[in-house]
Amino acid sequence: MLLTAPFWAQAQADLQKLDAYYQKALKDWNVPGMAIAIVKNDSVVFAKGYGVLDQQKGGAVDVNTVFGIASNTKAYTSAALAILVDEGKLKWDDKVTKYLPWLQLYDPFVTKEVNIKDLLSHRMGYQTFSGDLLWYNTTFSRKEILERAKYLKPTYGFRDGYGYSNLGFIAAGQVIEAISGQSWEQFVQERIIQPLGMTRTFTSANQLKGVANVATPHANPxxxxxxxxxxxxxxxxxxxxxxGIFTSVLQDAKWLKLQLNRGTYNGKRIFSEASSHMMWTLHNSTPIPAQNSAINPSTHFTGAGLGWMLNDYQGRKIIAHGGGHEGMNSRTVLVPEEKLGIVILTNSMSSIMSPIATYTVDQFLGITNGRDWSQFNLEMAAKNRAAQKAEEAKKPKEKAEKIKNTRNLNAYVGTFHSPMYGDAVVTLQNNKLMLYLPSAPALGGELTFWKQDIFNLNWKNNFALLTPTNVRFLPGPDGTLTELRLDANNPDFHFSELEFTRVK
Structure with a gap:
């Protein structure tokens, strides 16, 4: 639905212009479906769905279509901890081991000192996405994931850098469970979702069975x-x-109202104003690249709050976060001084959300002749692709020659073990090498020879976040193959963290 005249008077922006802009952007970015809601002055002034639920099956997206909001969930987890802080059951500076005494990280000092704020502001020492293969399609419980985190190596000093960490929030969920006696799902459902009346909001994809009007995720073409x-x-x-949260834009608009009202919804206090300020305080600043400063000269700081990312823009403080599920990307933007909130949910893996969110903020700030952010970002992406192709063209091409494997295929067969991840089992079936990962049964696949001791891994399931991957076998001093590595230029997962050594 497109909300009509009485609401437009409150909007202070040309909503018809925005509506046309969103429709054009959907086509320009080749996105199947998208839904957007805008809150202004505690009212939903705009809400509409665009495109289709499924590129092949159709079905119209509307304001009640359920999408995965992915990492926008992190702010819900921070708010859940804020509730416990308000109740005196937790302090933001509490050491994590007070609640998870079994936790061990890469260093005894870090293990002892890491606190709740560290978990929520991405400053534990890990590179961005470190350890994400521990949850991706694995059978590990949250506790097992965190028990294996001790094998992860830091890339910067504790509290001396930034590395986006999903594991930090998995640990935060375990803290909630340890204090409340409820699972993260139960606590968030009872203390946040139900009080807001978010009846079509789900804390697990497993709850979507039988639910109507759910968007289909889409991989990039x-x-x-x-x-x-x-x-x-x-x-x-x-x-x-x-x-883990799935919801619609009309549902999530209630969450935007709660945030913009500093923890109050329809007169009911969910978390305190003090906790709101704590979550919106910069706890981990990040540098601004020169290119970003040139594009956005009005931005002077960026960094992490607690469950949120913060920056300034056109003289206003921006509270925002993105979300990337497998086949669904999203964005939430809050401009507290303007009492403005925007949520954009999509069933694609494109980056459409950020530019149209910025354009929307511009319209509400009265910057009507500003940059066309959608077109600008599309052109930037096209230039980057062209530059990448030009670089590839400069590289010397390998001669097309038939390379033969000098080893018998049985030399690759065996079990290789990673202390962090478990086993990688290579078998020979019908003269074909197969890789099996017991910790992640949905992964693995057939190995086809590429060059000496290196094979292409043909993933048995075509998950959208997987990229071309090689399996590389390493010989020991006597020439026998003693180690196995997975090599992938994957922006989401560090396969290099998995170091397998032959055990049989």
Missing amino acids: EKENGKPVPTVITAWDNWNPAA
Whole structure:
């Protein structure tokens, strides 16, 4: 639905212009479906769905269509901890081991000192997405994931850098459970979702069975300008405190109101104003690249709050976060001084959300002749692709020659073990090498020879977040193959963290 005249008077922006802009952007970015809601002065002044639920099956997206909000969930987890702080059951500076005494990280000092704020502001020492393979399609529980985190290595000093950490929020979920005696799902449902009346909001993908009007996720097309490829929603309950919520824009608009009202919804206090200020305080600043400063000269600071990312823009403080599920990307933007909130949910893996959110903020700030952020970002992406192709063209091409494997295939067969991840089992079936990962049964696949001791891994399931991957075998001093590595240029997962050594 597009909200009509009485609401427009409150909006202070041309909503018809925005509506047309969103429709054009949907086509320009090749996105199957999208829904947007805007809250202004404690009212939903705009809400509308665009496009289709499924590129192949159709079905119209509307304001009640359910999408995965992925990492926008992190702010819900922070708010759940804020409730416990308000009740005197937790302090923001409490050491995590007070509640999770079994937790061990890469260093005894860090293990002892890491606190709740560290978990929520991405400053524990890990590189961005470190350890995410521990939850991705694995059988590990949240506790098992965190028990294995001790094998992860830091890339910067404790509290001396930034590395986006889903594991920090999985740990935060475990703290909630330890204090409340309820699972993260139960606590968030009872203390946040139900009081807000968010009746079509779910804390697990497993709750979507039988639910109508749910968007289908889509992988990026294999060919440039191709149609996005429908895929399926995968339930990863072990990462729910970091990214597990599914909801609609009309539902999430209630959450925006709660945030903009500093913890109050319809006169009911959910968390305190003091906790709101704490979550919106900069706890971990991040540098601004020169290119970003040139594009947005009005931005002077960026960094992490607690469950939120913060920056300034056009003289206003921006509270925001993005979300990337497998086949669904989203964005939430709050401008507290303007009492403005925006949520954009999509069933694609494009980056459409950020530019149209910025354009929307511009319109509400009265910057009507500003940059066309959607077109600007599309052009930037096209330039980057062209530059990448030019670089690839400069590289010397390998001669097309037939390379033979000098080893018998049986030399690769065996069990290789990673202390962090478990086993990687290579078998020979019908003269074909197969990789099996017991910790992640949905992964693995057939190995086809590429060059000496390196094989292409043909993933048995075409998950949208997987990229071309090689399996590389390493010989020991006597020439026998003693180690196994997975090599992938994957922006979401560090396969290099998995170091497998032959055990049989």
